[in-house]
Amino acid sequence: MYIKKKDRQLFKELDDNLILPRKWEEFISKRVNKNGLILKLKKKFYLCVHCKIEFEEEDIKVNDYCKCPNCENHYLVKSNRLQFYEFKDELAILDRYKDYYVVRQFRLHTTYKKENKNYYYGRFSNYYYEYGRVIYDEKLYPVEEIINENVVGTINGWFISFRNFNSIEWRYMRSYYYYLPNQLIYYPYNLEQVLSDIKKLKYSQLWELVKHVDYLDLIYLINNYNPSVELLTKLGLYNLALCPKSFANKKSFNDRFMGLSKDYIPFIREYNLDIDELTVLSYLKVKNINYIKRCSGLTQEQLKDINRKVNIISLLNKTDFDKNKFYEYRDYLSIAKQLKLNMKDKTTLYPKNIKKAHDKVVKEYEEKKDKMLNNSIIRRGKQLKCNIYQNKTYIIFPATTYDSLIDESSQQNNCVRTYAERIAKGECDIYFMRLSKDREHSLVTVEVKDNKVVQKRTKNNQVTTKSQNNFLQLWEDKILKGVRNEKRLNENN
Ligand SMILES: [Zn+2]
Structure with a gap:
């Protein structure tokens, strides 16, 4: 260079x-x-x-x-x-x-x-x-x-x-x-001398402040200096003095300290709380430094959000909850509720190890979801049995289990297994078209919506042959839109 x-x-x-x-x-x-x-x-x-x-x-x-x-x-x-x-x-x-x-x-x-x-x-x-x-x-x-x-x-x-x-x-x-x-x-020890040319810092006590804090952006602090820095330094609230903008132009004590009373000053001073920790303290109003450190970084909104669902002090007391586990815990609660776990049970509400509990309910939910999907597909498959159609060459029949979808997916190398949820919701139906004499092997995967073929794909998402198209057209006209279907609908009514 x-x-x-x-x-x-x-x-x-x-x-x-x-x-x-x-x-x-x-x-x-x-x-x-x-x-x-x-x-x-x-x-x-x-x-x-x-x-x-x-x-x-x-x-x-x-x-x-x-x-x-x-x-x-x-x-x-x-x-x-x-x-x-x-x-x-x-x-x-x-x-x-x-x-x-x-x-x-x-x-x-x-x-x-x-x-x-x-x-x-x-x-x-x-x-x-x-x-x-x-x-x-x-x-x-x-x-x-x-x-x-x-x-x-x-x-x-x-x-x-x-x-x-x-x-x-x-x-x-x-x-x-x-x-x-x-x-x-x-x-800190050379600062008074090094900064002696900067007039506005003459009474600032910045050098004292620097002795009592760890990390700071000193240049930012000097460029944004206002009298709150000196005031907070003199009160011994050193880490708070690092945020001149948060304390500028605030008149009353309560206003400055987010509604906390003067009783909290010794605690804030003893643990040299910073602005994030003060935010947590102003919400929890509990003088426990480890609780505050574990929540430090969460906003008032997030704290409120947790407290709406569970008692946050009990949570801190009974679990390894910290700000990194915030989203994990929130997901855990909502999944646990869907799984209908007993939320009145204290160990369910406040699991000792949040990550473990989270992973466990997610796994359970996945398994249950698969089971639910399978049941829906079986039910739908039974309803669609009357649409099975066959000629000398081909046969077409509905997917009847979740496993049959997964099998079709892997044979055809397509993504039809991901249709399971849509089938369960009744948004579409999936049929398998195969050779009459070889029903085990996939040939064409067919998606049907409102009694119409909307997608037909052979292996690797290739297009269908003319003979396959003819068969599907015939099936659509004769069965899906045809007399038999109307008859079936009438029977159902
Ligand atoms: Zn020691």
Whole structure:
């Protein structure tokens, strides 16, 4: 890739002048410490891999969070059979060089590995590398995105992938569909100084805010800055301060906090709730962080939708429900209802494992559907028996079972089996036309609608011969539209 001489010069100057800040290693180790795990040894017994201390606690589900009583960190709970786990973090430094602001982007890997089978916990290790830089002008408009060898373009897209710890091979990031991530964990300790030229941020306390949140789009926050950021930061509601637009121009407290009263502030502060979590809290009004995390991302509408059908708190209490299972659970309920399962039974209403329960009812429904279809086709086949017609060469008779449709379909290599539902609904009829002396083998598949042949196909959807057409025409005139049919209809009336 050609790189303009002026740019090449700038990239080199950046390499020569940007250094890792003083407290960088401290910043990294703080982050690494947040990437811990708590192993579930058995029911109500846990081990914090960070402190290597065992403790007893109420029953907590795998993939929920638990607070270690010793280090007081909130860690993800995993089974003690876990062999490998990796946390990936995007870290960033906002720096200043001449009239430019530069966001340096790093990837941090924290990996957990259980190497020795005799121990019941493994070890953590970590490494990091720089992969991209976004260069802004003094007004914070982006000028250029550059990447090094640690970003790899493949036919499947772009990936951040480790190649080199200290790459200085900078090139332009010019893709219409890939951008460097902009939600990053920023190094906080240099921000007050780096941002000192931006007047509107003088009292903003942005540097304090950045210390207390994980991922943020700092450039967006600066460009959309309003006083609500400062206010929320001072209240200690750091993650909420990241959404200046949601809190701008709202006067009353209730209005700002989606109808929640001031009693909820300590809880919001303790767990540093973000805007999605606040939305869930404002609906559930239950101070249970794991319930809130599991529903985080669901909208008010979706929560309302669930609550119309079941009590959402019981659901959270009794099942592994989370936002990813929202659609699965909704489908489960509607299929279970069609299957006439007893919805008054608590274990049916709140299955312990939603995915399993969902797959089970779907399977049952499919089987039942096939049975129902088969019954309808048998019934219709009996009604159509009077339309069987035969001459020396050919015979034509209706499909009489679902299996006969499937058999015809595979012999003829056509899609007639998919007509089963339409037959069951009475929208059309399917007949098989075969040689009189060889009734087992398919010859022509015939679709009839309103006593008329609307489709006739031989193997592989080929057209019928003249002799076959003559026979079908005769059958249509004589039987389908003919006296016998009228007579049959009269008999039925
Ligand atoms: Zn601990």
